Structures are given as C-alpha cells and as structure tokens.
Amino acid sequence: MEIYETQAEIAKRHNWLLSLVVIVLVTFGVLVLLQGLAVAFIPSLFNISLEDFMSLISGNYDVPNGRMAMLFAQGLGSGIGFWAASWLIIRFIEKAELHWDIQRARFNGKNLGLIVLMTLGGMFFNGLLVYLNAQLELPEVMAGIETWMKEMETQLMELTKFLTDFQSVPELLTGILVIGVFAGVGEELFFRGLIQPKMQGYFKSPHWGIWITAIIFSAIHVQFYGFLPRVFLGALFGYMYHYSGSLLFPIIAHIFNNSLTVVVVYLSNQGLFDFDLESTDSVSYPAAIAGFLVLILGFLYFKKVNTLEDGKLDKGL
DSSP, X not given: OOOOEEOOGGGSGGGHHHHHHHHHHHHHHHHHHHHHHHHHHHHHHHOOOHHHHHHHHTTOTTSTTHHHHHHHHHIIIIIHHHHHHHHHIIIIISOEEOOHHHHHHTOOHHHHHHHHHHHHHHHHHHHHHHHHHHTOOOOGGXXXXXXXXXXXXXXXXXXXXXXXXXXXXXXXXXXXXXXXIIHHHHHIIXXXXXXXXXXXXXXXXXXXXXXXXXXXXXXXXXXXGGHHHHHHHHHHHHHHHHHHOOTHHHHHHHHHHHHHHHXXXXXXXXXXSOOOTTOOSOOOXXXXXXXXXXXXXXXXXXXXXXHHHHHHHHHHO
C-alpha cells in the first residue's frame, strides 16, 4: 500500500502521458546538470585535467585518481541526481505528499529482519537469473543488435570492474557510499517512491505497476545481459514497498544488496575467497534453490505480517 497523494492536475490519470514526459524531461535535466557540476569540480578536487577525465570516460583507466573521480561523478550525477529529481517532481510539480511520518511509523525490527533475509535469498537466486540471462541469443535477423548489445555489455563490465577494483579502505568506503547508499536512496525514491504508484494508478493494478516499474528500472541501466536479474530485484523492492507501506524497507534492501556486493568483490580482490564478477558460465543450483526457498518463505511471512498490521490499523481508524 504505497502512500502517494497529489491534487496536481498534471498528475491525474487522464494526463498520464504528459506527466511522464515531464518526469523524463526534469529527471534528464537534473542528471545532466549535476553531471556537469561533477565534471567542473573534478579538476580541482582530484587533480585531473578535463582532457584526462574525458580519456577516462573513454576507457583509459590508467589516469591517477581516476577511480575516485569516477565515483564522485557517479555519486553526484546519478545517485544524488535521482534523489534531487524525485524531490523536485514530487514537491513542486505534482505537489504530492509521501507522509514520511506514517512511513517511519511503519518501520519495525521484524520487517527489517525479514527484508534482509529476503534480499539475501534473492541474491542467491539471482545467480540463476544471471546465468539464464547470459544465455540469451537473438534471432539471426537481429545479429547487428546483438553485437551492439554485447559490445555495450563489455564496456559496462570493464567500467564496473574498474570502479570496484578498490586499492584501499577509503576507496572501499567511497564505493559503499556511492554504489550502495547514494544509489539505494536515489533510485528507490525515484522508481518505487514516484514511478511505481503512478504506474499502479495508470494501470489500476498494483502488480502491473510493480512489474512495469521494475522493467523500467532495469532498462535504464542499459545492461541487456543483466536485464532479468534487475527486473527481479526491482519487483522484489516494489513488493516490499507495496506490502509494508514504507519506502524505508526497499531503500535499506537496495543499500544492503549493493553494499554487500561491493564488499564481496573487495574481499575477493584481496584473495580472501573466490568470486568472479564476470562469470556467467555456471550456476550453483543448490544455492539458487535454497535462496529461492528463503525468499519465498520470507516474502509470504512478510506479506502476512503486514496484511494483519494493516487490518489492525483499519480497525483502529
């Protein structure tokens, strides 16, 4: 049960297309503006010339301080960017109310434990989805598109490897802050807090709204061979919000998912255990099945607990 109330004319259902166009334009503008600010500050903050930074963006990862500069640009231009865009749209364009007092009141330790458990189970199950998604082959007539998709995936994987190849604890902490906290807060406010309730209103179905938002969430990352895993995670976060009525739960789940991945990659790079970020050639079926069972059991209990809680609140009213 999402909390999103607005009386703005542009947000009404018969204006849904105009509303979405405005959201896209404002979000794009905010992201571009903050990305530009990040680029403007990088030379003085990281002692990197604009020429070297452009070279860094093009794939020359030998630039000194390059990793910290890229994390700074990503944190300001993406994580904070989605948060800022959400705030501007909700506050000034749609004049909506998220009732944070109610959302905070719905936060409790039992649900927190359940969302951590569900997220862990989902991460193990996602290994199977990563494997299945990697086997995707398009028809021969779409060979050109498939080649472009694979080239894009390779470039993004190289960038991801560079950003997570932390050489020090400060770099690791910066990675957790940017990839975990900023991305978790910004993306959940935008996709679950803003887009999901609007989609549910447009399609008059909570489930359609959750899954369509999850597809948009995955597509915007432009990683085609990670599309299914991100749709799954987006839907999981969406249902956490839908049944709890508090954005705090998907925000924490998103932060936990991303931060744990960052820490695992760091520990693997330190040689403490084996984990290959690029590996999609195999999958542990026992781990995937166990993760799925943990996820389903946790989700069913989460739904039951929060449905009962809603019933008590309704009686209280």
